[in-house]
Amino acid sequence: xxxxxxxxxxxxxxxxxxxxxxxxxxxxxxxxxxxxxxxxxxxxxxxxxxxxxxxxxxxxxxxxxxxxxxxxxxxxxxxxxxxxxxxxxxxxxxxxxxxxxxxxxxxxxxxxxxxxxxxxxxxxxxxxxxxxxxxxxxxxxxxxxxxxxxxxxxxxxxxxxxxxxxxxxxxxxxxxxxxxxxxxxxxxxxxxxxxxxxxxxxxxxxxxxxxxxxxxxxxxxxxxxxxxxxxxxxxxxxxxxxxxxxxxxxxxxxxxxxxxxxxxxx
Amino acid sequence: xxxxxxxxxxxxxxxxxxxxxxxxxxxxxxxxxxxxxxxxxxxxxxxxxxxxxxxxxxxxxxxxxxxxxxxxxxxxxxxxxxxxxxxxxxxxxxxxxxxxxxxxxxxxxxxxxxxxxxxxxxxxxxxxxxxxxxxxxxxxxxxxxxxxxxxxxxxxxxxxxxxxxxxxxxxxxxxxxxxxxxxxxxxxxxxxxxxxxxxxxxxxxxxxxxxxxxxxxxxxxxxxxxxxxxxxxxxxxxxxxxxxxxxxxxxxxxxxxxxxxxxxxxxxxxxxxxxxxxxxxxxxxxxxxxxxxxxxxxxxxxxxxxxxxxxxxxxxxxxxxxxxxxxxxxxxxxxxxxxxxxxxxxxxxxxxxxxxxxxxxxxxxxxxxxxxxxxxxxxxxxxxxxxxxxxxxxxxxxxxxxx
Numbered sequence: 001x002x003x004x005x006x007x008x009x010x011x012x013x014x015x016x017x018x019x020x021x022x023x024x025x026x027x028x029x030x031x032x033x034x035x036x037x038x039x040x041x042x043x044x045x046x047x048x049x050x051x052x053x054x055x056x057x058x059x060x061x062x063x064x065x066x067x068x069x070x071x072x073x074x075x076x077x078x079x080x081x082x083x084x085x086x087x088x089x090x091x092x093x094x095x096x097x098x099x100x101x102x103x104x105x106x107x108x109x110x111x112x113x114x115x116x117x118x119x120x121x122x123x124x125x126x127x128x129x130x131x132x133x134x135x136x137x138x139x140x141x142x143x144x145x146x147x148x149x150x151x152x153x154x155x156x157x158x159x160x161x162x163x164x165x166x167x168x169x170x171x172x173x174x175x176x177x178x179x180x181x182x183x184x185x186x187x188x189x190x191x192x193x194x195x196x197x198x199x200x201x202x203x204x205x206x207x208x209x210x211x212x213x214x215x216x217x218x219x220x221x222x223x224x225x226x227x228x229x230x231x232x233x234x235x236x237x238x239x240x241x242x243x244x245x246x247x248x249x250x251x252x253x254x255x256x257x258x259x260x261x262x263x264x265x266x
Numbered sequence: 267x268x269x270x271x272x273x274x275x276x277x278x279x280x281x282x283x284x285x286x287x288x289x290x291x292x293x294x295x296x297x298x299x300x301x302x303x304x305x306x307x308x309x310x311x312x313x314x315x316x317x318x319x320x321x322x323x324x325x326x327x328x329x330x331x332x333x334x335x336x337x338x339x340x341x342x343x344x345x346x347x348x349x350x351x352x353x354x355x356x357x358x359x360x361x362x363x364x365x366x367x368x369x370x371x372x373x374x375x376x377x378x379x380x381x382x383x384x385x386x387x388x389x390x391x392x393x394x395x396x397x398x399x400x401x402x403x404x405x406x407x408x409x410x411x412x413x414x415x416x417x418x419x420x421x422x423x424x425x426x427x428x429x430x431x432x433x434x435x436x437x438x439x440x441x442x443x444x445x446x447x448x449x450x451x452x453x454x455x456x457x458x459x460x461x462x463x464x465x466x467x468x469x470x471x472x473x474x475x476x477x478x479x480x481x482x483x484x485x486x487x488x489x490x491x492x493x494x495x496x497x498x499x500x501x502x503x504x505x506x507x508x509x510x511x512x513x514x515x516x517x518x519x520x521x522x523x524x525x526x527x528x529x530x531x532x533x534x535x536x537x538x539x540x541x542x543x544x545x546x547x548x549x550x551x552x553x554x555x556x557x558x559x560x561x562x563x564x565x566x567x568x569x570x571x572x573x574x575x576x577x578x579x580x581x582x583x584x585x586x587x588x589x590x591x592x593x594x595x596x597x598x599x600x601x602x603x604x605x606x607x608x609x610x611x612x613x614x615x616x617x618x619x620x621x622x623x624x625x626x627x628x629x630x631x632x633x634x635x636x637x638x639x640x641x642x643x644x645x646x647x648x649x650x651x652x653x654x655x656x657x658x659x660x661x662x663x664x665x666x667x668x669x
Contacts, residue, residue, distance in 0.1 A: 053568075054567070054568065055437065055563075055568040055569040056437070056442060056443075056446055056554060056555070056569050057446075058291070058292065058446050058449050058450070058555070058556075059291075059292035059294070059450075059453070061450070062436065065436055065437075065446075066436075069436070069437065072566075072568055077565075077566030077567075077568075078566060078567065079566075102553070103290060103552075103553040104552045104553045104554060104561065104563060104567040104569070105566060105567030105568070106567070107551070107552050107553060107567065108550070108552055108563060108565065108566070108567035109566075109567065129292050130290040130291055130292060130553060130556070131290060132289065132290075132291065132292070132293055132296055134280065134288075134289060134296075135288055135289065135290055151293075152292065152293035152294075153293060154292075154293045154294040154296075154297070155294075156293075156294055156296075156297035156298065156456070157293060157296070157297060158297055158300070161296065161297075176292075176293065176294060
């Protein structure tokens, strides 16, 4: 059983909704990325999504694009991200880490080389935004070494295709609750609830919901029908400008604390 | 790569040209792309649609465009005859309208009242704004802030045509960033919006669809060659940024194995300086903007900023069909520097009375090189993809002239 599967099984057994924060690796500070990851866990993260900076993040909104630009300007690359995960694993053997990003950095690094290094570092899954199911043969070397490929599902996904995604899902299925970019504002809870209920009935894996979740209230609304909630842009925005490890930890705690409480109060 | 017999049968059903192309996009785009693919595959064989397209190409765009023997230029160069396919004479002054007219008709048939486009030099933006006005569609054009500065005339032209021009200030503030922004708009507003991509890049079906609409250039040229010269040219050349005018010229000739094809990429200040936009000549296979192709990136996989004197060639990727033709050995791709393009621009202006776009000037420079290698009875057919009026200020500024 993978670390991701174990974590979701434990959440289910405890009747809890998972909290999955997303941060861009190396933002706000490459030097304190490790501190940031531990702070996320201390504030109640069940899994961590670590964004691999990319120059052309087509599916992300301005907040995450700017975080990527800041990290790239500081020289952050895939090699750094893998090294940070390896160091994180020295202290935390249980919290699953998922790398989220785009195909080009992985292809240029080399698929096989990335697969080997990611597993060695203690990465559990990859969410490659621009690699839909149809192009997933590309990622076979990653799956072969045990990395779970997290797939996205969207409100625009047609029923026949959704069935395929539910069948192919590993780790968890990430339902993008809004047919737009990350950080977008609109969200109709009822619509999402209906779709997610349907997906949960068919998917072989748990369903996490993200895109547009920004605070305790919106997280709690989703917690009623999802296995986990993903929070990205709002957190990245909150961290922007933090300089010290302590400042980062304080901001993470202030932001995730109420969300964790709201999720657990259900 | 196995030997390829039929170069005109690509892409396959998955939108792949050998190892290139495909649909490398986020899940949210898969449904809109499926809808578009289905609609386009239906329309490309629909006689009524094709007749409507033909009517507009004839009466609105002004097709066919002539092939013109540039005698004085050829003589000056001293070598083979240089023929120019005069896409600069199309309505709006470039080949771009061949594609936008086609896609606007697809948008109309799909019932989408709003079109969006990205633009680099502004030519595709103008061509999109033009057809939007022609068909009564709302039009939003995304353009990098740097390009807006470089191409003020085209920006104003788009506004005159009723389009909203949205400056893009992220990343390098050029074409690739405009493309990212347009893609985001499409994902968000897909219900009523049609995204007109201006080049043979992006996810399937765009490389195929944009190629099909531009292929009229090569079909015409091939027939004109046979009719007027009784033979095919020895070599074709065209500039390659994304590669739409080049594939437009090449496609009809792909199975004519005796016809050589050379794409001219922007070598900027020289490929060895790193300041260029020659994705095929100096890049490596990767994934950008929804397709696998040759890209310019660093060892971390970050797409690098490109340089060319011509905004329309300033793109770090290239259409996947060109990547395929390169690897299959069917076409060659070489770099032409800023200086070489400018020299060709001036020479063409003075010997033939034609102001070529800076993009097309790269092709003219390459045609001159090729003509020198061939005997006098040889023929180089060069795609003069656009006119240079839009570049007059850029050239003046570069040469220290106050206009």
